[in-house]
Amino acid sequence: MEYNENRPPKPTLDKRSAMLKAESYCAYQERSQQEVRNKLYEWGLHQQDTESIITELILTNFLNEERFAASYVSGKFNIKRWGKIKIKQGLKLKKVPEKMIIKALAKIDYDDYLAAILTAAEKKAASITEKDAYKRKNKLITYLMGRGFEFNVISEVLKDNQLI
Known part of the structure; x- marks a missing residue:
């Protein structure tokens, strides 16, 4: 669509x-x-009207930051299979308070989290054509970190499942 100066x-x-x-x-x-x-x-x-509307939306429960954070975490983990780091960054971009981010991330089941890392690792490992074991490992870890998983948890999962 072209910009039109005559458009009201x-x-x-x-x-x-x-x-x-x-x-x-x-x-x-x-x-x-x-x-x-x-x-x-x-x-x-304007700012005054905006803030008064936001206050009213909170009071009528149309807007609930805690509920939003829980929903965001659930969707990004269960559907997109993002790691906690990437989810946390997304919530910070939406200016969600740190306390609520931590509370929402705590709802992710640890076993499900490890299973998500393992599934992503197995799928990616199958598609890496690199012959050098060191480079393979690096590519796999880089991929998983890009998905938002923590390095120490990635290492644990890869070692426990002999993927490296």
Whole structure:
């Protein structure tokens, strides 16, 4: 789509219609406060109105940062199979408080976490064509770290399962 200088600017929403739209936005899926704040600014609201709408959304339970963090962790681990480091970075980008990040990450079952690393490692090991054992190991570890898994846990899983 080309930029058109003659196009009229997007109309800004009044506080009441922005509140209704924000409720709908939050009801569709869990959102972080920062996502809602960005959306309200995008709709042309000023800081005072934005903060009052966010407060109202929290009070009416449309917006719950703890619930968002738990949902985010669950989705990124169970569906995308991300490691804790990558999930934590994603939550930090959404400006979720550190305490809530730690609490949400603690809900990941350790055995499931190890199984996820093992599955990813076995799948990747099968596709690495490198002959040199040292380079193979490095490629595998680099891949798993890129998925957000911790080095010490990767090493433990690889050693326990004779993948290195």
